[in-house]
Amino acid sequence: VEAEDRQNLARILREAATKEKTVIVTIMNQAWAEANSTFDVFLESFRIGIGTERLLRHVVVVCLDDKAYTRCLEVLPHRCFFLRTTGVDFSGEKRFMVPDYLKMMWRRTEFLGSMLKLGYNFLFTDMDTIWLRDPFPRFFADADFQIACDVFFNGNSSDTGNAANGGFKFVKSNRRTIKFYNYWYESRLRFPGDNEQDVLNRIKADQYVKKTGLKMRFLDMTHVGNFCQREWDITKVCIMHGNCCVGQDNKIKDLRQMLEDWKNFVSNGTGEGGFRQPMNCRRSLRR
Known part of the structure; x- marks a missing residue:
């Protein structure tokens, strides 16, 4: 430097x-x-x-x-x-x-x-x-x-x-x-x-x-999670990493979707709800 x-x-x-x-x-x-x-x-x-x-x-x-x-x-x-x-x-x-x-x-x-x-x-x-x-x-x-x-x-x-x-x-x-x-x-x-x-x-x-x-x-992956996992505990996750994904567009779509799921979880106040699967990223790995 x-x-x-x-x-x-x-x-x-x-x-x-x-x-x-x-x-x-x-x-x-x-x-x-x-x-x-x-x-x-x-x-x-x-x-x-x-x-x-x-x-x-x-x-x-x-x-x-x-x-x-x-x-x-x-x-x-x-x-x-x-x-x-x-x-x-x-x-x-x-x-x-x-x-x-x-x-x-x-x-x-x-x-x-x-x-x-x-x-x-x-x-x-x-x-x-x-x-x-x-x-x-x-x-x-x-x-x-x-x-x-x-x-x-x-x-x-x-x-x-x-x-x-x-x-x-x-x-x-x-x-x-x-x-x-x-x-x-x-x-x-x-x-x-x-x-x-x-x-x-x-x-x-x-x-x-x-x-x-x-x-x-x-x-542990309960608190620092990622897209390679199949399930997450939304009541415990601190960090979610958008890995196991090919292509930036796929990654952004799925991270945004997780943010939406998070907003719903926080706003409904009942502790209900969870994360949907990052399907754009899942599909990107099959190509």
């Missing part, structure tokens, strides 16, 4: 952080920034979630291109950071695992590691999530690194046998996590062609990680 950008980032983080020096970080490119797209759905969820609106002031949006940055400044001024990367175009919709997608993912890992070095804890969230309840009470007080599960949670939050999902993680800034992030980023060279989530799942039980003393925890 260039010197001028570093100063800018330091100011944004200082203004956005909680008194415990925690920041909520998400990443946006042009494709997600367009009106009525991922960014708008993400922000709307904070406004209609329970106890989530007050968290918005702690959100920092890391923008990967000019259009995303311009749109961010219109909506959340003072909370937008332009992460410049020379020679790569991050603006289009990134299909899973194409070379630019991989570069974008590793750039993100490197950036988050640098936040830890600046002394900030972060809750990283993909933008294709909706926030229905405050997730902070669900985190483990003594964990260094806690992360969502991908397709299933085996009931044991300490078991590295759980498959990690890089789209939602809470990381405290300390010596252990800084070492871990360095190791994770360097491990990309051992597994070329793998994304950061795949590499994480390969290294999470490594001897080196054990030696650092890092306390890793996996978050």
Whole structure:
């Protein structure tokens, strides 16, 4: 990060952080920034979630291109950071695992590691999530690194046998996590062609990680849910991640539908109702 950008980032983080020096970080490119797209759905969820609106002031949006940055400044001024990367175009919709997608993912890992070095804890969230309840009470007080599960949670939050999902993680800034992030980023060279989530799942039980003393925890899917699941408890879900989905339009339709179901649940006051299935996303996987 260039010197001028570093100063800018330091100011944004200082203004956005909680008194415990925690920041909520998400990443946006042009494709997600367009009106009525991922960014708008993400922000709307904070406004209609329970106890989530007050968290918005702690959100920092890391923008990967000019259009995303311009749109961010219109909506959340003072909370937008332009992460410049020379020679790569991050603006289009990134299909899973194409070379630019991989570069974008590793750039993100490197950036988050640098936040830890600046002394900030972060809750990283993909933008294709909706926030229905405050997730902070669900985190483990003594964990260094806690992360969502991908397709299933085996009931044991300490078991590295759980498959990690890089789209939602809470990381405290300390010596252990800084070492871990360095190791994770360097491990990309051992597994070329793998994304950061795949590499994480390969290294999470490594001897080196054990030696650092890092306390890793996996978050249960009752509270941090996703589209890979077949059923959800609307009375408990904090975060819903629109994964297991191909195509941004499908994802946005289904996330919007879940927001509608949530509004109905909150307004009818009886605790009745639930989420409909994300059928656009389900169908997209069959193609």
